[in-house]
Amino acid sequence: MMxxxxxxxxxxxxxxxxxxxxxxxxxxxxxxxxxxLIEVLNRYWKHPVNLNKTTPDELKTxxxxxxxxxxxxxxxxxxNGNLVDVLELQSIDGFNAQVVQSLLPFVTLNPATEYQKIxxxxxxxxxxNDLVMRFTQTLQTQKGFTxxxxxxxxxxxxxxxxxxxxxxxxxxxxxITLDKDAGEKFIGKPFDFISGHIALSxxxxxxxxxxxxxxxxxxxxxxxxxxxxxxxxxxxxxxxKKDLGLRPYSSANEYAFxxxxxxxxxxxxxxxxxxxxxxxxxxxxxxxxxxxxxxQSTINQTGYHRTPAExxxxxxxxxxxxxxxxxxxxxxxxxxxxxxxxxxxxxxxTQKPVYDRFSFxxxxxxxxxxxxxxxxxxxxxxxxxxxxxxxxxAYLNGALISLSSMVSAAITYRSYPKNYHNFFNQAFVExxxxxxxxxxxxxxxxxxxxxxxxxxxxxxxQFPWLKFRVDAPSKGYEVLSQAVYTPNKTFKVLARFKMExxxxxxxxxxxxxxxxxxxxxxYRLEVNWQLNKKWTFQNRLExxxxxxxDINPELGYLLSQDVDYSPMxxxxxxxxxxxxxxxxxxxxxxxxxxxxxxxxxxxxxYSGKGFRTYLNLKYNLFKKLNIWARYxxxxxxxxxxxxxxxxxxxxxxxxxxxxxxxxxx
Amino acid sequence: xxxxxxxxxxxxxxxxxxxxxxGPRLTAMGNxxxxxxxxxxxxxxxxxxxxxxxxxxxxxxxxxxxxxxxSTQALAAIVPFKxxxxxAGFQRYGLPEYQENKISFAYAKKFGKKLSFGxxxxxxxxxxxxxxxxxxxSVDVGAxxxxxxxxxxxxxxxxxxxxxxxxVEVLTDLxxxxxxxxxxxxxxxLIIATTVSKFINHVIDVSLGIxxxxxxxxxxxxxLSVKPFKQYAGFGLNYRKFLxxxxxxxxxxxxxxxxxxxxYAF
Numbered sequence: 001m002m003x004x005x006x007x008x009x010x011x012x013x014x015x016x017x018x019x020x021x022x023x024x025x026x027x028x029x030x031x032x033x034x035x036x037l038i039e040v041l042n043r044y045w046k047h048p049v050n051l052n053k054t055t056p057d058e059l060k061t062x063x064x065x066x067x068x069x070x071x072x073x074x075x076x077x078x079x080n081g082n083l084v085d086v087l088e089l090q091s092i093d094g095f096n097a098q099v100v101q102s103l104l105p106f107v108t109l110n111p112a113t114e115y116q117k118i119x120x121x122x123x124x125x126x127x128x129n130d131l132v133m134r135f136t137q138t139l140q141t142q143k144g145f146t147x148x149x150x151x152x153x154x155x156x157x158x159x160x161x162x163x164x165x166x167x168x169x170x171x172x173x174x175x176i177t178l179d180k181d182a183g184e185k186f187i188g189k190p191f192d193f194i195s196g197h198i199a200l201s202x203x204x205x206x207x208x209x210x211x212x213x214x215x216x217x218x219x220x221x222x223x224x225x226x227x228x229x230x231x232x233x234x235x236x237x238x239x240x241k242k243d244l245g246l247r248p249y250s251s252a253n254e255y256a257f258x259x260x261x262x263x264x265x266x267x268x269x270x271x272x273x274x275x276x277x278x279x280x281x282x283x284x285x286x287x288x289x290x291x292x293x294x295x296q297s298t299i300n301q302t303g304y305h306r307t308p309a310e311x312x313x314x315x316x317x318x319x320x321x322x323x324x325x326x327x328x329x330x331x332x333x334x335x336x337x338x339x340x341x342x343x344x345x346x347x348x349x350t351q352k353p354v355y356d357r358f359s360f361x362x363x364x365x366x367x368x369x370x371x372x373x374x375x376x377x378x379x380x381x382x383x384x385x386x387x388x389x390x391x392x393x394a395y396l397n398g399a400l401i402s403l404s405s406m407v408s409a410a411i412t413y414r415s416y417p418k419n420y421h422n423f424f425n426q427a428f429v430e431x432x433x434x435x436x437x438x439x440x441x442x443x444x445x446x447x448x449x450x451x452x453x454x455x456x457x458x459x460x461x462q463f464p465w466l467k468f469r470v471d472a473p474s475k476g477y478e479v480l481s482q483a484v485y486t487p488n489k490t491f492k493v494l495a496r497f498k499m500e501x502x503x504x505x506x507x508x509x510x511x512x513x514x515x516x517x518x519x520x521x522x523y524r525l526e527v528n529w530q531l532n533k534k535w536t537f538q539n540r541l542e543x544x545x546x547x548x549x550d551i552n553p554e555l556g557y558l559l560s561q562d563v564d565y566s567p568m569x570x571x572x573x574x575x576x577x578x579x580x581x582x583x584x585x586x587x588x589x590x591x592x593x594x595x596x597x598x599x600x601x602x603x604x605x606y607s608g609k610g611f612r613t614y615l616n617l618k619y620n621l622f623k624k625l626n627i628w629a630r631y632x633x634x635x636x637x638x639x640x641x642x643x644x645x646x647x648x649x650x651x652x653x654x655x656x657x658x659x660x661x662x663x664x665x
Numbered sequence: 666x667x668x669x670x671x672x673x674x675x676x677x678x679x680x681x682x683x684x685x686x687x688g689p690r691l692t693a694m695g696n697x698x699x700x701x702x703x704x705x706x707x708x709x710x711x712x713x714x715x716x717x718x719x720x721x722x723x724x725x726x727x728x729x730x731x732x733x734x735x736s737t738q739a740l741a742a743i744v745p746f747k748x749x750x751x752x753a754g755f756q757r758y759g760l761p762e763y764q765e766n767k768i769s770f771a772y773a774k775k776f777g778k779k780l781s782f783g784x785x786x787x788x789x790x791x792x793x794x795x796x797x798x799x800x801x802x803s804v805d806v807g808a809x810x811x812x813x814x815x816x817x818x819x820x821x822x823x824x825x826x827x828x829x830x831x832x833v834e835v836l837t838d839l840x841x842x843x844x845x846x847x848x849x850x851x852x853x854x855l856i857i858a859t860t861v862s863k864f865i866n867h868v869i870d871v872s873l874g875i876x877x878x879x880x881x882x883x884x885x886x887x888x889l890s891v892k893p894f895k896q897y898a899g900f901g902l903n904y905r906k907f908l909x910x911x912x913x914x915x916x917x918x919x920x921x922x923x924x925x926x927x928x929y930a931f
Binding site: 401404411440444456 | 854873887891896
């Protein structure tokens with residue numbers, strides 16, 4: 001009986017987690033590793049959060065709760081005492097039926113069994129171990145793997161990842177991650193990338209301690225935020241970031257973390273300080289500078305070490321980061337101060353083009369910043385200001401307002417000067433980096449009842465200085481509107497419209513250069529329907545239009561059909577996609593979320609004309625061992641090769657297989 | 666300088682659209698005039714002048730975008746009686762050397778509790794120094810329907826008969842537009858409104874705005890329109906029976922256009 005319930009729970013849990021992930025996946029940058037998020041939600045499924053004993057930091061890890069809701073939650077508990085029933089959540093300001101539904105599987109009111117005694121025996125018996133091994137390979141031969149004279153991939157075409165995680169309640173954790181990308185050689189040690197950590201928490205005054213790889217996220221991301229953060233999306237409350245402070249790092253991204261030691265210590269009732277130190281070796285392409293020493297202009301963040309050039313750049317630049325954050329929390333007010341210094345072994349120089357004129361030069365950079373958030377009745381104010389010493393001052397301020405039980409609004413103004421230098425800057429931005437931008441963003445979420453949901457936002461931005469392919473100060477705007485209709489649990493319709501207008505150097509051959517308007521419009525219509533307890537279907541139609549200046553617009557569209565088979569007590573579950581896409585060029589390409597094996601997710605890029613199909617299967621070997629397999633195929637029409645440079649494949653098919661094994665013990 | 670202003674105004678048809686002054690409240694909500702009840706709806710959807718218990722009068726002033734001298738002065742007044750409303754409006758746009766004047770008379774009638782129709786007759790005058798003046802007539806018709814307590818849908822057509830100025834030398838047309846909008850009263854403090862407008866010879870524009878009464882005395886408003894992309898903001902003070910509203914439009918190329926109005930509800 002217990003076995004049946006566990007299986008049912010696992011299936012349901014995966015569906016819940018997957019639904020949440022799909023809705024936030026689009027706002028994430030390309031190389032974001034979703035592992036963290038999936039990890040967190042899966043753990044809360046097994047160890048639900050006790051709402052009567054939780055902290056703001058814990059609630060922030062739920063990606064679908066906004067800072068205003070978190071603040072209202074604690075105000076409610078302070079005024080009304082502990083919750084008597086989980087459904088009492090619905091009576092809290094700002095908690096609509098949808099959020100409560102999404103939260104229910106992960107929360108409880110029962111006090112968790114706290115492991116008080118840490119002994120080796122206890123840690124072995126009560127600890128949870130999770131081992132995942134994943135193998136990926138593109139079946140066709142890419143150009144880089146053939147016998148080429150010059151630049152080529154020196155390694156083998158498989159990608160292999162191994163992750164081991166250990167948890168002891170909520171008190172201790174450790175992990176080790178090994179990764180070898182496709183094309184990388186087994187040089188010396190068998191894996192190109194090794195990452196790991198040991199973390200302890202709730203040790204009296206030491207709230208958290210991490211030795212090894214960790215990430216730091218403070219305030220609104222303007223001063224110190226290692227890793228990635230969400231971009232603009234239909235959930236307008238995501239403009240106010242939820243900083244999680246110090247966290248152990250266990251993703252496979254080879255750039256976005258710090259390596260060393262850090263701890264969050266509770267100094268007095270309302271003040272926490274987090275000192276940190278990190279020493280890393282990074283990849284950079286270096287040249288001989290004017291004085292004969294090695295210099296670089298950018299850091300290589302891909303983590304690829306496949307070609308002779310990439311291998312030469314490996315670990316060529318060392319980076320030392322040290323500093324501290326202090327944060328004051330009292331009731332509805334949070335104020336934080338962060339300051340740190342980054343030192344490199346070699347100098348940075350600017351690149352030749354004029355647009356790079358104001359970027360960082362030298363070896364040493366000191367950053368400091370102040371951030372705050374304050375809840376006043378139904379308004380959540382937030383903001384941050386960051387200064388790079390001897391360079392620019394950037395700031396961001398905004399508010400989330402719960403206008404009524406059905407409507408929330410967000411507004412934020414940002415101003416980042418062209419000379420704001422910071423290597424850990426992930427603030428809210430339209431461009432890829434939070435520098436050289438000013439903008440005003442306003443957004444509205446309307447949820448009149450549990451069947452309908454509307455989102456709108458408008459963002460107006462300016463770039464005061466030049467950018468790549470933009471030889472003058474420029475400006476633009478972006479608008480999005482989305483409506484979702486969910487008449488019952490088995491049916492959902494989504495319609496979305498997005499329009500973006502930016503400026504870029506004209507392509508015309510003229511004696512005087514000017515900026516053309518580049519307009520991108522996107523339409524999406526999606527229908528999800530659940531046939532019965534076993535089968536779910538999703539149909540999607542997406543169209544994109546690209547127009548630069550007065551040239552004829554490029555049009556692209558994607559039509560896809562997804563089928564999902566997840567019966568309750570079955571050992572096998574799977575999903576399948578069949579899609580047809582037709583885009584008249586690379587500019588009208590379409591990105592769409594694709595299902596993948598657990599802990600992985602893909603963002604398919606549909607460019608050109610052709611078909612796409614993939615099949616995911618999961619087989620539950622026995623209770624603790626699961627195996628996944630994925631096969632994906634692109635068939636392009638009327639092409640003789642796919643891709644470019646070393647990734648080029650002869651022919652018109654590109655297929656990939658992926659196999660993953662997970663053992664929990 | 667004055668000639669430059671005159672030429673700029675008279676040769677740029679786009680400004681003809683911006684000249685219709687909807688008052689700071691509707692402007693701050695994104696120039697949303699189709700489904701929101703307001704004294705200034707006389708300049709947009711004439712049927713939205715119903716639902717007043719007592720007469721209201723309001724005067725407004727806008728300082729326009731590119732010059733200190735170009736401004737709009739306007740006046741609107743509504744007198745309700747039984748199920749009907751009668752309104753009058755006056756609007757002057759330009760500078761002493763170039764003026765577009767408009768006098769309007771509107772009549773709206775409520776049928777039952779939910780439906781109202783309105784009709785607006787406008788007398789336009791275009792006066793350019795040393796060139797003379799020309800006049801024209803136009804008509805606006807509109808309807809407003811309230812349903813489900815919270816919602817109202819409104820539609821109106823401005824100058825459906827494509828009237829022009831009487832003099833053949835005047836090339837600028839009186840604007841023709843088709844508009845439909847919805848307003849949603851999310852609570853007794855919050856109104857969200859959207860309008861879709863199609864002006865002849867112009868693409869379809871969509872606008873969205875909110876009016877949030879944060880306290881009895883003060884309302885905050887904001888809005889967006891898409892083609893062209895503009896952001897709007899404003900606030901209103903309601904003290905005893907006096908109404909003071911301020912708003913501004915922000916256009917990427919043209920800058921700010923602040924406006925203010927003072928009104929009294931009897």
